[in-house]
Amino acid sequence: MTAPTPPTPTRLPDVEVSAGPAAAVPVVVLTRTSADGTAQIGPGGADLAPEWAAAVGLTGKAGETHRGPVGSTVRWALGVGAGEPGNWRGAGAALARAANSHLENDPAAGDALQVEVPADVDADALGWFATGLRLGGYRYTVTAAEQAPRLRSVRLVVSERDRRERTAGALRRAAVLSSATALTRDLANTPSNVKDPAWLARAATKAAARIKDLSAQVHDEKWLAAQGFGGIIAVGGGSSRPPRLVHLSYEPAAATGPHIGLVGKGITFDTGGISIKPADGMHLMRTDMAGGAAVIAAVVAIARLGLPVRVTGLVPCAENHVSGSSYRPGDVVRHYGGKTTEITNTDAEGRIVLADALTYAHQDLGVDVLVDTATLTGAMKIALGTRVGGLFSNDDALAIRLTAAGAQAGEPLWRMPLLAHSAAEVPSDIADVRQCPPGPGSITAALFLREFTGGLPWAHLDIAGPARADRVYDDVVPGATGFAARTLVEFVASYVS
Structure with a gap:
C-alpha cells in the first residue's frame, strides 16, 4: 500500500509588498544591533517600551524573536542584526519558525503577519528576508495526525513607490528560487x-x-x-x-x-x-x-x-x-x-x-x-x-x-x-x-x-x-x-x- 505522502510541491507562505498596513493583522517590528550593543527598534515599535526591552533582554541580533508586550499591537519583535544578506535570510526563517510554533499552541492566533520596513532597507535584502520566511518553516512529515495551522502570508509595508516596485520584483524572484529549494527538499524527503x-x-x-x-x-x-x-x-x-x-x-x-x-x-x-x-x-x-x-x-x-x-x-x-x-x-x-x-x-x-x-x-x-x-x-x-x-x-x-x-x-x-x-x-x-x-x-x-x-x-x-x-x-x-x-x-x- 502506498504511503500517504504530503502533496508536492509543499505550500510555502506568500510574501507580498504593500503601500500601507492592513487592519487587524498582527505586527512584526524589526530590531537591529547598534555599535554600543543596544537594540535599535524600527518602525511600528512605539509600544516597545525600554522597560519591556530590558526585561526580555532585547539585543536585535539576527534571528532573535520576542513576543510583544501583552495588550500591544506588536506580535513579534524580530532581530535582523547588522542587516547583512545572511542576517535577513536567518531573520525571516526564525520568524517563520516562531510563528508556526505559536500557531501550534494557539491555532486561533491568525496565520498572517505584517512588517513595516525601515526606509533604508533595499529590495535585495527583502528578497533574502522572503526566502527565509518561505523556507524557514518548511516541514515534511508523513502522518495521520491533523496538521496545525501554518504561517500563510506576510505583508511587507513599503511606503515609497519606486522602492515598492523594486521590492515586488525581488519578491517574485525570491518566490521562484525558494520554490526550487522546497521542491528539491520535497523530492529528496x-x-x-x-x-x-x-x-x-x-x-x-x-x-x-x-x-x-x-x-x-x-x-x-x-x-x-x-x-x-x-x-x-x-x-x-x-x-x-x-x-x-x-x-x-x-x-x-x-x-x-x-x-x-x-x-x-x-x-x-x-x-x-x-x-x-x-x-x-x-x-x-x-x-x-x-x-x-x-x-x-x-x-x-x-x-x-x-x-x-x-x-x-x-x-x-x-x-x-x-x-x-x-x-x-x-x-x-x-x-x-x-x-x-x-x-x-x-x-x-x-x-x-x-x-x-x-x-x-x-x-x-x-x-x-x-x-x-x-x-x-x-x-x-x-x-x-x-x-x-x-x-x-x-x-x-x-x-x-x-x-x-x-x-x-x-x-x-x-x-x-x-x-x-x-x-x-x-x-x-x-x-x-x-x-x-x-x-x-x-x-x-x-x-x-x-x-x-x-x-x-x-x-x-x-x-x-x-x-x-x-x-x-x-x-x-x-x-x-x-x-x-x-x-x-x-x-x-x-x-x-
Whole structure:
C-alpha cells in the first residue's frame, strides 16, 4: 500500500509588498544591533517600551524573536542584526519558525503577519528576508495526525513607490528560487517505498508541465538498454523497480550564450548493492537523489524566470539494490558511447550512472558547458563538513562563475583540486577506466567523471555534506536541504547580460 505522502510541491507562505498596513493583522517590528550593543527598534515599535526591552533582554541580533508586550499591537519583535544578506535570510526563517510554533499552541492566533520596513532597507535584502520566511518553516512529515495551522502570508509595508516596485520584483524572484529549494527538499524527503525511479520521473514531468519553452521526456529501461546506457542499466539491475532517464529541455526562442547541460544523480535509494552499506545511516539514502532533484527544480525555475539561455537537464534515475541480478565487483560495464569501466565497489554507483548521462549530453545533445551535481562521496563530507559543497572543474572561468553563483545563492562552494598524479590512477588494466582509483576519494571520483565529459568545460558539485541536515540553521531545517538548486539557477542567470 502506498504511503500517504504530503502533496508536492509543499505550500510555502506568500510574501507580498504593500503601500500601507492592513487592519487587524498582527505586527512584526524589526530590531537591529547598534555599535554600543543596544537594540535599535524600527518602525511600528512605539509600544516597545525600554522597560519591556530590558526585561526580555532585547539585543536585535539576527534571528532573535520576542513576543510583544501583552495588550500591544506588536506580535513579534524580530532581530535582523547588522542587516547583512545572511542576517535577513536567518531573520525571516526564525520568524517563520516562531510563528508556526505559536500557531501550534494557539491555532486561533491568525496565520498572517505584517512588517513595516525601515526606509533604508533595499529590495535585495527583502528578497533574502522572503526566502527565509518561505523556507524557514518548511516541514515534511508523513502522518495521520491533523496538521496545525501554518504561517500563510506576510505583508511587507513599503511606503515609497519606486522602492515598492523594486521590492515586488525581488519578491517574485525570491518566490521562484525558494520554490526550487522546497521542491528539491520535497523530492529528496519522499520515502523510497514511494519514490522509485518511475515516481521521480513522473514528479519531474509534472513539475515541468505547462511552463513555456520547457519540455520533459522520460526514457524507460527498454530504451536505455537498446541505446546502450550500460551504466544506468547495471546500477538499476538489482532492483525490481527499473531505471529511468529524465530529459528536460528548456529552449527559449531568444536564447543567447552557451547551451548549458545540467546533470544530476538520481539514485532513489542506495543500499550499496553487493558492496552493502552498514545499517547505521542507510535510512538517509532516500536523499541520495538530491543532486537530481536540484537539477529538476533548477531547470523548472530557470524556465519560470524566462532566462534567455538554452538549458538541458538530465537525471539518470535508478535504485541500487541487492539481488541475484545486481552488478558485481569485478564486472566490466560498457557505458553509453562505448567506454568501459572496471567495477570495484558497487556502492560507488553514482559516478556510473552519471558517466552515461554526461556522455549523452556532450555526444548527442550538443551542450557547450557541463555541470553535474551529486551526493557522491562521504569523503567530501569529511573534507568540508555539512554546510559547504565541493567544486571540481577543468576550467578556471567556469569554477569562478559557479563559486560566485553559490555565494549569490547562499550556498557556499569550495574548489578542490584535480590532482595530476591521481589522474594517472584512473586507467584500468582490464577496461578503459576503473571505478574507484586509489587516492583521495572525492578527487578520484571527480577525475573518473572527467573521463566522460568530452573535453568540454565541466564542473562537478559534490554535495554529499550539505544536501542533508540534522539541525536548524539559516533557512535550513532537518532533512533534505535543497542545496544546489538556487546555485544552478544563479549560475545560468550569470550568462544573461
